[in-house]
Amino acid sequence: MTQASAKLIEAIADMREDEALALAREFLDAGGDPKEALDICRKAMDIVGRRFEQGEYFLPELMLAGEMLAQISAMVKPLLANQTQEEVKSAGTVVIGTVHGDLHDIGKNIVVFMLEVSGYKVVDLGIDVPVAKFVEKVSELQPPVLGLSGFLTLAFDSMKETIEGLAAAGLRDTVKIMIGGGQIDEAVRAYTGADAFGGNAMAAVSLCRQWIAQ
């Protein structure tokens, strides 16, 4: 690892946003490989994720890390487009969203963040996602895993309806479904017909590892 990339990793991981963005710009302007820039981000996010797990970082740090990642990705994207369209290697696709009627997305965003850090391509459908939208995306992208998030008790029914909707569209057996959110437990899993539930973002990652053969 060069000194420049070590400095960038440290700036991101230590939440020094201005410095991180300036270093990333410098790195790219000096002809640095854009894919390496993304790799640097991933390493930094690894550190951030670990500090979160260890109780050193909290939601605000995850939020800022996500912002830094988005800004650096935006710098890198135009440069990547010029290169040969070789897909950045992904561990698999996960479609995720907060079910209809529910607007909570902080927990889901952490799951998205940790999945991305772990190398998955995540398609985030956002909040209050109607059943039809989940069905459409699963049918279009054929992801191996679908994640449903929800924090309200009414989300139990929305999750159930979403899973029934997939079954009605003949898609239920094509995808593994995990659910999660504040009050979700085994009883809710059974009620909704999901394949598994996860109590935190790391559980979401392990489920994907288990379900998506590398």
Add this chain to the structure above:
Amino acid sequence: MGPAHSRQQRENTMSATAISSSEDPERLYNEREQRLNDAIALREPDRVPIIYYTMFWHATYTGMTFKESMYNYERLSEVTKRIVLELQPDAIAPPHWLNSFGPTLELIGYRQLQWPGHGVEENHSYQYLDREYMKPEEYDDFINDPTWFIMTRFLPRIGDVFAPLAKLPQFASVQHLRLVQSVRAFGDPELQAAFAKLARAGQEMERMSQCAGAFVKEMKALGFPLGQAFTAPAPYDYFADYLRGSKGIMLDLFRHKDKLLEAMERVIPLIVNSAIQTLRDRPCKIVFMPMHWGLDGFMSPAQFKTFFWPQLRRVMMGLIDAGLTPLVLWEGNCTSRLETIADIPRAKAVYWFERTDLKLAKKVLGGIVCLKGNVPVSLLNTGAPDEVRACCRDLIETVGKGGGFILDGAIGIPDEAKPENVRAMYRSVHEFHS
């Protein structure tokens, strides 16, 4: 599994009112008030008091829709009265101030909430929309003149009727003949139309307040004091909830920390003064303060000690110095905050904990502040009366020991609580002693 679940079964299950006519309501009122005051003053009352607080349980219990609960003020008074007479709480949080907003929300075209008929179904609670209502660049405008910013920038974003207020002049900047000249703004037809609509909304709110006032009076006559009379936020939540949104505020902790700190300074006196003015002539001096964005996980302990607690403490001190009693609802889990929030004058406030272990809280805060809570939501919604009874007994005998304890659900009576469980909770204060 929604709130509509088994509504049918629960309809008309209300048992006969329990109050016996031989009891003198005035004596009961004084006894209840004393009990509550004793608990707050950390003295041991004759028994542990319990305060009636719910968002929509009265609707689930009596088979009224949530929508009706938000629109029909009189019916809300009537069902709550029946429930209060049945449960016999020691104080009540008046339900109108949590429910009766439907008509006015419509009249002002309010955009920060969805409510039954306006984005959510008839039997769902109203829902707050977490968005960015103030841009980070606008901290300076807020700091320079909060009132002007709120009136002419913020209000137009959050209610249709307020849109023309954007044309109001900055009154603090004009005097003498320029002040007179500035009234020209009121000649604007759009602004005039807005004022006409606001007059309608104002009348509606007045009708609601009259109804709520009559309810409070009737409750008093029946022997029940109020358990809270005003709501005030933590300065951090003031910006997080209704101005910057959750994502915005968390980023501000890094990108705009000085502005955030300065803006919070500006609102501290505003929050304190509005509570003092409103409660000046009221018998109840308790100010409800629900905490939202300072709980465990939402910021680090260091951030809590910089951006949340010092400002909240100053609001609390302002209230306490004016003879008011902050009733702080610490939502979620606040275990890591306990030592920090112990720094308040003795016996001047109530801390209501949602999920923080009350026994642990008693160890750290016992002898400093009266505790309230916290029969779990899951237990009240899905458990059996015996389990509720056991949980209440445990709380009363341990947390209630030596006084300074008020029993309640984790956040009052949850909307979907089983009636038999609520009854078990209310009975427990008579059955068990600390």
